[in-house]
Amino acid sequence: MKTTVTSTDKSLLNFRELKQYAGLFRYLSLRDVFVRYKQTKIGFAWSIIRPIVNVLIFGCLSYLVDRNGSFADKFIAVSAGIVFWQLLSTAMTDVSNSLAANSNILTKVYFPKLLLPASSLLVCLVDFLIAFVIFLVIFISFKGLPPLQVLWLPLFLVHGLVLSFAIGLIFATASVRYRDVKFILPFMIQILFYASPVFLSSEFVLNLHLPEFMKVIYQINPLVFIMNGFKFCFYGEFESFQLSYALLSMGITALLLIVSVRYFLNFEKSFADYV
Amino acid sequence: MSEIAIRVNEVSKRYLISHQQGNSADSLVGAFAGGIKSMFKGGQPVAKEEFWALKDISFDIHKGDRVGIIGRNGAGKSTLLKILSRIVKPTTGRLEFEGRMASLLEVGTGFHGDLTGRENIYLNGSILGMSKQEIDSKFDEIVAFSEIEKFLDTPVKRYSSGMYVRLAFAVAAHLEPEILIVDEVLAVGDSTFQKKCLGKMEEVSQNQGKTILFVSHSIETVLRLCNKGILLEKGRIKAIGSMNEVAKAYLDTNTGISSKRIWDRNDKHNPGGADIRLLSVTIHDHQGINKEEYDVTEKIGISMEYEVVKEGLMFTHSYNFYNEEGINMFNTHDTVSDFRKEIRATGVYSTTMWIEPNLLAEGVVMVGVAAIKIEPFTILFHEQNAVTFTVRDAMLGHSARGEYTLGFPGVVRPLCAWTTLKK
Numbered sequence: 001m002k003t004t005v006t007s008t009d010k011s012l013l014n015f016r017e018l019k020q021y022a023g024l025f026r027y028l029s030l031r032d033v034f035v036r037y038k039q040t041k042i043g044f045a046w047s048i049i050r051p052i053v054n055v056l057i058f059g060c061l062s063y064l065v066d067r068n069g070s071f072a073d074k075f076i077a078v079s080a081g082i083v084f085w086q087l088l089s090t091a092m093t094d095v096s097n098s099l100a101a102n103s104n105i106l107t108k109v110y111f112p113k114l115l116l117p118a119s120s121l122l123v124c125l126v127d128f129l130i131a132f133v134i135f136l137v138i139f140i141s142f143k144g145l146p147p148l149q150v151l152w153l154p155l156f157l158v159h160g161l162v163l164s165f166a167i168g169l170i171f172a173t174a175s176v177r178y179r180d181v182k183f184i185l186p187f188m189i190q191i192l193f194y195a196s197p198v199f200l201s202s203e204f205v206l207n208l209h210l211p212e213f214m215k216v217i218y219q220i221n222p223l224v225f226i227m228n229g230f231k232f233c234f235y236g237e238f239e240s241f242q243l244s245y246a247l248l249s250m251g252i253t254a255l256l257l258i259v260s261v262r263y264f265l266n267f268e269k270s271f272a273d274y275v
Numbered sequence: 276m277s278e279i280a281i282r283v284n285e286v287s288k289r290y291l292i293s294h295q296q297g298n299s300a301d302s303l304v305g306a307f308a309g310g311i312k313s314m315f316k317g318g319q320p321v322a323k324e325e326f327w328a329l330k331d332i333s334f335d336i337h338k339g340d341r342v343g344i345i346g347r348n349g350a351g352k353s354t355l356l357k358i359l360s361r362i363v364k365p366t367t368g369r370l371e372f373e374g375r376m377a378s379l380l381e382v383g384t385g386f387h388g389d390l391t392g393r394e395n396i397y398l399n400g401s402i403l404g405m406s407k408q409e410i411d412s413k414f415d416e417i418v419a420f421s422e423i424e425k426f427l428d429t430p431v432k433r434y435s436s437g438m439y440v441r442l443a444f445a446v447a448a449h450l451e452p453e454i455l456i457v458d459e460v461l462a463v464g465d466s467t468f469q470k471k472c473l474g475k476m477e478e479v480s481q482n483q484g485k486t487i488l489f490v491s492h493s494i495e496t497v498l499r500l501c502n503k504g505i506l507l508e509k510g511r512i513k514a515i516g517s518m519n520e521v522a523k524a525y526l527d528t529n530t531g532i533s534s535k536r537i538w539d540r541n542d543k544h545n546p547g548g549a550d551i552r553l554l555s556v557t558i559h560d561h562q563g564i565n566k567e568e569y570d571v572t573e574k575i576g577i578s579m580e581y582e583v584v585k586e587g588l589m590f591t592h593s594y595n596f597y598n599e600e601g602i603n604m605f606n607t608h609d610t611v612s613d614f615r616k617e618i619r620a621t622g623v624y625s626t627t628m629w630i631e632p633n634l635l636a637e638g639v640v641m642v643g644v645a646a647i648k649i650e651p652f653t654i655l656f657h658e659q660n661a662v663t664f665t666v667r668d669a670m671l672g673h674s675a676r677g678e679y680t681l682g683f684p685g686v687v688r689p690l691c692a693w694t695t696l697k698k
Contacts, residue, residue, distance in 0.1 A: 005361055005370040027401040031387055031394075038389040038430075108384040109402055110361040110376075269364040272357065273290070 011265035018112055029119040033126055047127040048134050051086045055079045058199050076142050077235070078199060083135045084230040085198040087128040088164045088223070089189050094120040095168025096185055100175050103275040113268050114261075117172055121165050139234065147236040156229035159253060163222055166256035173264045177274045196223040197231070202240045222256075225249035279373070280454055280486040281336040281359065286368030288329040288354050288510075328354040330510045332368070336503070338453075339484040343497030343518050345525050346507035347660070349544065352490045353458065355507065356380060359488065360456045374453030374486075377404045381458070383443030388432030392423055392442055395431050399446045413449045420475075421445035436651065441468055448475045454486045455479070476500060494522050494601025526599050526639070534558040534664040535565050540582060546658040547646075550585035553656055554623065556644050558664045568665045571633060571674045571688060575664070578627040579644050581656075583619045590655055591615035592626045595643035597660075598636070604686050608647065633675060633690035635666045637683070 018025075037043040059075035066074075098120040099106065099113070106113065139146065175181035194200060195218060202224060206215055218224065225245045232238040329351045336342055346352050357363045358370065360378030385402040386395050396417055400410040410417075418424055421442040423434075431439055457476070477500060480487045491497050497504065497518060504521025506514040514524035537555045538545050546553045556579045559565045569575050577594055592615075593608035607628060609615055614624070642664075645657035668674050668683075675688045 001375070002371065002373050003376070005358075005365070007365045007367045007369070009364070023407050024401045024404075026407075027398045031390060031398055034394070035387055035389050102385075105385045105402060107357075107362060108380045109378060109404075111402070111404075272363045 009269065011268055013114075013261065013265065014112065018114065021111055021115060024111055025115045025119055028115060029122045032119060032123040036123065036127070044130060047130045051083050051131040052134070054086065055082045058082055062199070072142055076139060079135055079138070080231050080234045081198045081227060083128075083131055084160065084227065085193065085196070086131065087124060088160050088226075089193070090127065091121055091124040091161060091164035092168045092171070092189060093185060094124055095165055096171035096175060096181065098168075099172045099271065099275065100179075100182070106275050107272045113271060114264065117165065117169050117264075121161065121168075125161070146234045149236055150233045152229065153233045156226055156233065159250065160223075160226045160230070162257055163226065163253045166253065166260040169260040169264050170256070173260070173267050176267065176271050192221075192223060195221055197227045197239065202228060206240065219245065220248065220252070222249035222252040278338045279335050280338045280340070281372045281488075282370070283332055283334050283359070284369040284371075286329060286332045286355075286358060286365045286370060287327060288351075288358060288363065289366040290326045290328055291323040292326050327510050329358070329365075332510075332512055334505065334512065334515055336486060336488070338373075338486055340503045341480045341487045341501040342489065342503045342505060343501035343521070344488060344490045344505045344507065345494065345497060345521065346513070349509075350507040351510040352507055353380075354510075356456055356458055356488070356490055372454060375404065376454040376456065377450050377452035378456040379403070379447050379450070379458065380456075382440055382447060386431060386439070386443060389430050391430055392421075392427045392434075395442065396446055399443065400449075403447065403450055404452060405450060409451070417445045417449050420448060420471075437468075444468070444472055448472055448479075451479070451483070452485070454488070456488045458490050473500065494525065494597070498522055498601060522601060526601065526641075534567050534662050536662050546661075547581065547584075547656040550583070550588055551590075551646060551655050552582045552584060553644070553646075553658060554580040554582055556580075556642070556658070556661045558642070558662055566664075568667050571635065571637065571666055571668045571676075574632050575630040575635075576627050577630070577642055577644075577662075578625060579661075580623060580625045581646065582623045583621050586621055587618055588655070589616070589618050590646045590648045592628070593645040593647050594628055595645070595659075596635075597641040597643070598686060599639045602686060604635070604640075608649075634687055636685050636688040637666050637668050639663055639665050 037046050040046060042049075055075065055078060058078045059071065062078055063071050063074045095117045098116040102116050105111075105116075171181050171185055195205075197205070202218075205218055226249060228239045228241065232241075332351075332355065344352050344355065354363070356378065357380070358365050359372075360376065360380065362378070362380075383395075383399060385399055387398065390398065396414065397407070397410055400417075401407070405413075418427060421438075421444070423438050423442050426434065426438065431442065434442070473496065476487070476489075479485055480500065487500075489497060489501055501518045504514070504516065504518040505512060506521045506525050514521045535555070535557045538553050540552045540554060556577070557565050558569075559576045559578065560569065561574045561576065563576070579592070591609045591612075593606065595606045596604045598604055609626065609628070612626075640663060641660045642662050643657065643659040644661045646655040647653065647657075648655065668676050668688075670676060670678075670680055675690045676683060
């Protein structure tokens with residue numbers, strides 16, 4: 001097998017090479033899963049506690065704002081959004097940290113660097129699955145089986161993961177050169193929390209007295225469709241659904257994925273010079 | 276001629292070095308203002324200077340060659356290794372190689388303190404490019420080699436540093452790519468283990484016909500391990516050919532170093548780190564006069580000056596002596612001064628060590644200087660080939676030579692006591 005490296009190499013997605021490094025991908029992911037809660041007393045319980053605490057906080061908040069209905073109802077009503085948001089926001093954060101966090105490997109050995117963000121995405125998914133099972137148990141015990149719409153779930157899950165990955169990847173690539181990114185991302189996630197129907201419903205936001213352009217921005221936000229889609233799987237109603245939203249969201253996601261992977265590959269070979 | 280394993284064609288690597296303009300960035304406010312200014316100017320806050328770490332490097336390496344890459348600090352050895360192992364991209368040029376390549380630029384790359392020895396073997400092995408099957412099949416060998424059986428399921432952060440290095444090296448030693456690139460990783464670990472590793476590498480390279488590229492400061496090691504050599508100087512190839520010739524060329528260029536060297540304390544290439552800075556090393560006679568040549572019968576002093584910048588260091592001094600062939604004649608460290616057991620106040624210190632008359636053989640002597648902590652062993656700085664001097668025998672009859680004037684081999688030339696009795 002002959003390998004050629006030139007200064008003008010085109011950076012393409014090399015699937016054959018990625019396949020060769022499947023073993024490394026597995027160990028990197030296993031490492032991240034094992035290490036995540038190492039030296040914590042309760043270990044994996046944290047991946048359950050974090051969303052539960054968040055759900056309780058926002059459940060209380062929504063109960064305080066609007067006393068109609070029982071606390072349990074409010075709790076269930078916010079939980080789907082919070083649990084799913086937890087996945088998307090940690091995915092964005094972890095993917096964007098994945099390169100800087102592994103700088104020691106980046107500068108010492110060759111491998112397709114895409115493995116790093118990809119494996120951190122996988123770890124978020126493992127975390128999510130644990131939280132999701134708990135959510136399902138609670139949901140079913142209060143509400144019974146979810147409606148048939150739940151069959152759409154994999155679609156929204158994949159869509160959300162792809163979008164988080166793309167956003168995370170752009171930040172990850174930029175953070176190799178500009179550490180500023182590390183400080184910007186938390187703000188962005190905080191803004192997205194309110195600019196997506198995680199806690200505040202789309203109807204609530206669109207009925208606010210906001211300047212028109214902000215509502216347009218809100219509708220362009222691809223996360224709006226994804227979050228509403230996820231809720232739709234459990235509550236059976238699709239808030240402000242229009243086909244154009246769905247297409248727009250998917251289009252933006254696909255575009256971001258292409259742009260982010262291109263951007264990543266363009267800089268991949270010079271990571272070791274900057275990190 | 277055998278097949279070509281690696282072909283490097285006019286490879287260059289450029290780095291841009293930033294220089295901060297003016298003193299404005301010395302203060303936090305200044306740096307902040309500079310940052311804001313640059314945001315609005317959109318330009319570069321700093322002047323950039325080009326630096327060619329490698330320039331027009333071309334060579335071929337044949338299958339089964341064991342190539343030693345040598346050169347002084349900053350000659351471009353590490354950059355070359357990083358380009359060969361595809362960690363960094365060349366600025367210009369082309370590189371081709373045939374077969375599977377693994378690089379070992381550090382012992383224990385990717386080791387995670389929270390994972391157990393067993394888990395780290397798999398992680399590190401896969402980072403170095405081994406498949407699960409390979410690791411499985413070599414697992415027992417790796418464990419036996421590392422001598423850590425009992426601690427296999429203990430997180431490696433609980434290991435002693437020796438155990439850590441042994442485990443890390445054991446994994447690396449069992450790599451079996453067609454091309455292996457090794458940076459100076461053998462410089463770690465205790466000497467018995469180092470020998471074991473070198474032995475293993477020798478075995479792999481000579482018996483299994485692997486291509487090996489090996490960077491080292493130790494001429495002895497490359498001479499033992501390698502058959503071909505490349506000498507780099509300031510990013511260019513200075514010599515290439517058989518290891519013996521290249522080693523000789525290296526030592527010849529090295530004798531260009533004088534018997535006195537002074538470092539700029541603010542230079543970022545200063546051999547010291549942030550805590551301690553090497554200022555000068557001088558060879559001198561008993562009167563303190565600096566010369567290039569000394570008679571065998573003269574007492575020779577080696578003095579170094581350094582500045583302790585950070586409070587709280589405790590260390591001693593160490594010198595290494597090498598002859599022209601790169602043989603380490605002897606090492607010595609300060610076991611007598613009171614300072615070695617004291618926490619140093621900041622400031623400039625001067626240390627002198629004396630070589631007694633009639634100890635060294637004639638020839639060129641290269642001196643390495645270091646500041647080290649003994650327990651646990653840590654190197655604060657180690658400047659190999661800091662200075663050189665030449666020893667001559669004036670043949671006046673009172674050296675070990677006596678009246679003998681022909682070739683006189685031997686690494687040292689002590690004047691020994693002889694007695695002869697008639698029975």
